[in-house]
Amino acid sequence: MSGTVKFGVIGCGLMGREFASASMRWLHLLGDIPRPVIVAACDLNEANRRWFSQVPDTKYFYSDYHELLANPEVEAVYCAVPHHLHGQVYTDVIRAGKHLLGEKPFGMDLAACRQILAAMEEHPEVFVRCASEFPFYPAAQQMARWFREGAFGRIIEARFAIKHSSDMDLTKPINWKRQRAANGEYGCMGDLGIHTQHLPFRLGLRPVTVSAQLANLVKTRPDAQGNPVPCETWDNALLLCEGEDGAGDRFPMTFEMKRMAPGCTNSVEYEIDGLKMSAVLHRRPQRRVLYPGRRPGAGLGPAGGGAEDPVPGDHRRDFRVRLIRLPAADVRRLCQRAAGPALRVRVLHPRRGPAGPPAADRRPGVVYGAACRGAGMSDRTRREAPLYVGNEK
């Protein structure tokens, strides 16, 4: 492994600890990527700061982040503090000459965003990035490659969603993410927005018009003593936009950001429908593969069985790209590229019997549906799929 980067963490809450645990799992990465070594931790909350005493390389502990920034051993900072602090803290990090991986959003409002951009312009030698993970999942990278190669053709429609359900628990105590002053006026749109917008914006898809349906469903939540206090932020947002791509073609583009979506746990869905090809990236609500059309509880097999089976291991395998309406040769080529050289892609021949589509619906030589990574096809794909693609090691 080539080298290390010495990090200081500012904000040792949920995401600060997540960053620390990711840094401890570096051996799982296949690429030769410098490993983050967390030498310093800073938090106002003593218990959260103390959590970092279990991280082997952390030897400096601060309650004032200015002291962390003055430490010459710290080369880079991962910063995960409430949104109202981003403008000031990020600016201070950059002006201290430390590289910055800052949590989203980059500023709670336009003024804070401009403040950070000004500091970045003053210090081009400092590497600054906003932490945003979903575009780096393999299926999202594949979708982006296909888009850049023009594989989709003219876009018919694009949809980007992230959905959570933990707020469905109405007894969940209030926290700063449900308060306007600390989270920002925009509520779930600021908190979850980047997870829907990062990929389309990187692909040059821009909203030209926006109309929004916003919902504040839960008006109060209990504080630490159990007393109801105002819960001020938007819980759910659905944005219907007119999108525009780099060629100036326009199409409907939707963004869904929901904290109250029953059954969803960090569920991400990206879908691009084009005249030549469509693809859906879907992160199932749970680590499960669905086998549509099979009876719940019964085992797998030609007779039809288990509707849902847990997927052990790496949750990234839950990400699947589905292709529809493509000639068989294109499906083989695209899936082989997505699967990489280690996996052999096979085009399987027409599914027959009760699980297959009616023979009258099949057109020979045309693949209407394809399930990458082998397992699971949606009802829609199954209906449309006289052929499908699986892969095997």
Ligand SMILES: NC(=O)c1ccc[n+]([C@@H]2O[C@H](COP(=O)([O-])OP(=O)(O)OC[C@H]3O[C@@H](n4cnc5c(N)ncnc54)[C@H](O)[C@@H]3O)[C@@H](O)[C@H]2O)c1
């Ligand atoms: N990328 C993602 O998927 C993802 C997920 C969740 C949260 N986030 C982002 O991470 C950031 C933090 O969220 P969180 O869930 O970890 O919140 P959190 O409340 O769990 O942690 C925030 C921490 O910051 C500390 N803090 C507050 N003021 C401070 C200061 N002046 N100096 C030092 N520490 C201070 C708090 O004591 C707390 O420990 C937010 O920007 C949030 O949007 C990103």
